[in-house]
Amino acid sequence: MLILRCPAQLQLLEETLRKSLPTTLPVLGTVMTVARGNSASHEVLVDSWPHFRIVLTRLRPEVLDPRDYYTNQLSVFYRDKEALQALLEGTEAVTQERAFQIMGKAGTGGTQGSPTLHVGPLLADRGSQGSISIPHSATPRCRMPPGLRLAPVSPSHVPLLNATWALGRNARSRAFLLGLVRTMPSACLLDQRGRPVSWSLLDGQGCLRHGFTVPAWWGRGLTGVTLAVLGRQLHARGFPIYGAVLPHNTASLHALQAVGFVPQPGTFYMILGTPK
Secondary structure, three states, X not given: OXXXXXXXXXXXXXXXXXXXOOOOHHHHHHHHHHHOOOOOOEXXXXXXXXXXOEEEEEEOHHHOOOOOOOOOEEEEEEOOHHHHHHHHHHOOOOOOOOOEEEXXXXXXXXXXXXXXXXXXXXXXXXEEEEEEEEOOOOOOOOXXXXXXXXXXXXXXXXXXHXXXXXXXXXXXXXXXXXXXXXXXXXXXXXXOOOOEEEXXXXXXXXXXXXXXXXXXXXOOOHHHHXXXXXXXXXXXXXXXXXXXXXXXXXXXXXXXXXXXXXXXXXXXXXXXXXXX
């Protein structure tokens, strides 16, 4: 695998990946993050250049904790299954000795399929999520409720974020969220006492990774407010706005659609692996 570091190479790859949206969403988001300062410490690999069959993004090895699947994020886009299988069998990024999570978007007619078909022996858990994104020409619709104010998420808010995250509530998830708060764009709404009531974070793959509204404030459209703040920042930098929602989470799907998001075809997969 070749590591792409040249800005011109990353720009060309970005342009190529845009032609296969929405299948390329996780990979495109990571490539753009890398090309715009690499605040998430990822790297971009291809099997060959400039004609490639597979793109892999991963955390740089020197900052990787082999036991931490929260920060060890990978995303993959492939043009044939043989290239994916060769990658999984020939790279240190995906092994039975290393915790990881792979993000991938399965299309509806192209060559990209579910990566769960090919890495079954490595899985400790698996989950599929429906993806949802907003048209590039739009930003989420919102109206600021009275009595609240906007602010970035603060490191002091991380314990609350961790406690309310269904995939969190442990030391590694807390460290992961703290890293996002310190390095990536975020937005939250604070009540009159300065307590967070709704928030949204962005991860290194350009994905709206963690958003939540405390139950006492449900039903007031707060999701659209924080997403509008992040949406304006993302559009200004050329990023697509997208997230992932479990298919049975109808409340979140309806809330996102209400502020302008559109469900995408295919399935967004998250594969979790833990060491033996």
